[in-house]
Amino acid sequence: MRIELLLNGEKHLVEVQPPELLLDVLRETFGLTGAKPGCRNGDCGTCTVTVNGWPMKSCLMLAAEASGQAVVTVEGLGDADIQQAFVDKFAFQCGYCTPGFIMNIHALSSKHPQADEATIRDWLQSNICRCTGYEEIRQAVVSVLEGKVKGM
Amino acid sequence: MYWSGGTEIITLGRVNLVYTEAVIDLKHIPECRALAVNDQSLIVGSALTLSELYDSRVFPLLGETGSGVADRTSRNKITLGGNICSQFIYKEAVLPLLLTDSDLVIAGPSGARRIPIGQIFNGTLRLGSGEFLVQSVTDSQYLTMPHFSIKKRKVAAIDYPVVTTAAIRTNSGIRLAFSGLCAFPFRSAALERLLNESKLPVAERVGLAASQLPAPILSDMKASAAYREIVWKNVLIDILTTLGE
Numbered sequence A: 001m002r003i004e005l006l007l008n009g010e011k012h013l014v015e016v017q018p019p020e021l022l023l024d025v026l027r028e029t030f031g032l033t034g035a036k037p038g039c040r041n042g043d044c045g046t047c048t049v050t051v052n053g054w055p056m057k058s059c060l061m062l063a064a065e066a067s068g069q070a071v072v073t074v075e076g077l078g079d080a081d082i083q084q085a086f087v088d089k090f091a092f093q094c095g096y097c098t099p100g101f102i103m104n105i106h107a108l109s110s111k112h113p114q115a116d117e118a119t120i121r122d123w124l125q126s127n128i129c130r131c132t133g134y135e136e137i138r139q140a141v142v143s144v145l146e147g148k149v150k151g152m
Numbered sequence B: 001m002y003w004s005g006g007t008e009i010i011t012l013g014r015v016n017l018v019y020t021e022a023v024i025d026l027k028h029i030p031e032c033r034a035l036a037v038n039d040q041s042l043i044v045g046s047a048l049t050l051s052e053l054y055d056s057r058v059f060p061l062l063g064e065t066g067s068g069v070a071d072r073t074s075r076n077k078i079t080l081g082g083n084i085c086s087q088f089i090y091k092e093a094v095l096p097l098l099l100t101d102s103d104l105v106i107a108g109p110s111g112a113r114r115i116p117i118g119q120i121f122n123g124t125l126r127l128g129s130g131e132f133l134v135q136s137v138t139d140s141q142y143l144t145m146p147h148f149s150i151k152k153r154k155v156a157a158i159d160y161p162v163v164t165t166a167a168i169r170t171n172s173g174i175r176l177a178f179s180g181l182c183a184f185p186f187r188s189a190a191l192e193r194l195l196n197e198s199k200l201p202v203a204e205r206v207g208l209a210a211s212q213l214p215a216p217i218l219s220d221m222k223a224s225a226a227y228r229e230i231v232w233k234n235v236l237i238d239i240l241t242t243l244g245e
């Protein structure tokens, strides 16, 4: 089936199989490997992208469901504050979970620029970091929400 | 097969526990995406996501109970209808609808019908062949009543429940519904009668509560039946104390 994706700001007409996951189409058809396969079961969050500005696990969504929607992957972020904040706060170790966290936090900071601690916690619990860099990640989030990111 | 958030069909499909040749996506039916207050009642479309329900704040008990399911990003996809019609035993989002005697709008090959939830939900939603859940309809008087919702898990912040409890205080007493305690979600009139017996001390009511359960307490890798019972009884004491006499 043919779907239309607004992917990282560009319109694409693409042929997909009905059961194909958005995650696989992003990685295999478009070569956008920022969205990582982890559990492929909705548990780890490493495949997170945004769909119409909301974080979405691309392993829990069919490519067909994304037809006509605006999908952004980490490659499409440009120079978002959260990317610099991750560098400033040493918020990654192996880096495998990083794109998923970044997409989730980027959405959080645009949907809830004044997010309180409970909201930050609720949203961030969607992602797992096997290297357990949670405190540094939390500091990166707080620095973005407080507008304290050092310039690139 | 009906498709709503699709998260269960995708995850169980991956391990060959669900197979389908075709799906019908309910998200494209406008009635399934409705969220409106009409004639003193709140209409909630079955294809609204649990995050949309939480963020809308229109039915705080439903929003809060739904927010215990999975994690925030998954709830951006998991829907009310998908949770209630889930193959899993928990279906936590049904608890507020049971407590508020909501009606359900069901559609199928022979048209649409509206039916009180107590007549069609008995552990699972008893749909006829080809039928699907379109909406729930809740009397708005319930939306602002004092309520309580708590999910007890084994260890992690994200997990299926040891026991999830939702409760409201109405003019005629406290109503309670549970998920994870027995092998299906339920509300029990006999249990509510006992727990509202204000002549008995709270500890005595809670002590007798297990005798009014509709089925044995679940024992599994999350919790033994004995441990579940202790956790549940502590929750009952908190509810009876918080929602008061």
Ligand SMILES: Cc1cc2nc3c(=O)[nH]c(=O)nc-3n(C[C@H](O)[C@H](O)[C@H](O)COP(=O)(O)OP(=O)(O)OC[C@H]3O[C@@H](n4cnc5c(N)ncnc54)[C@H](O)[C@@H]3O)c2cc1C
Pocket: A041, A042, A043, B001, B002, B003, B004, B005, B006, B007, B008, B009, B010, B011, B026, B046, B047, B068, B069, B070, B071, B074, B077, B078, B079, B080, B081, B082, B083, B084, B085, B086, B087, B088, B090, B091, B092, B093, B127, B131, B132, B133, B134, B159, B160, B161
């Ligand atoms: C990471 C993760 C964590 C989870 N944690 C929890 C938890 O803590 N507690 C809990 O209760 N559940 C939990 N679940 C299960 C989840 O809530 C259910 O799987 C739910 O069914 C998913 O909703 P959905 O909208 O994606 O359903 P779908 O996958 O679209 O559908 C699920 C089932 O319901 C049927 N269906 C869907 N909508 C309707 C309708 N309107 N009418 C008739 N049939 C319908 C479908 O045909 C299918 O059989 C979790 C799931 C995931 C992926």
Ligand code: FES
Pocket: A036, A037, A038, A039, A040, A041, A042, A043, A044, A045, A046, A047, A048, A057, A058, A059, A060
């Ligand atoms: S790969 Fe999608 S949540 Fe783990």
Ligand code: FES
Pocket: A091, A092, A093, A094, A095, A096, A097, A098, A128, A129, A130, A131, A132, A133
């Ligand atoms: S940095 Fe290694 S998993 Fe998070």
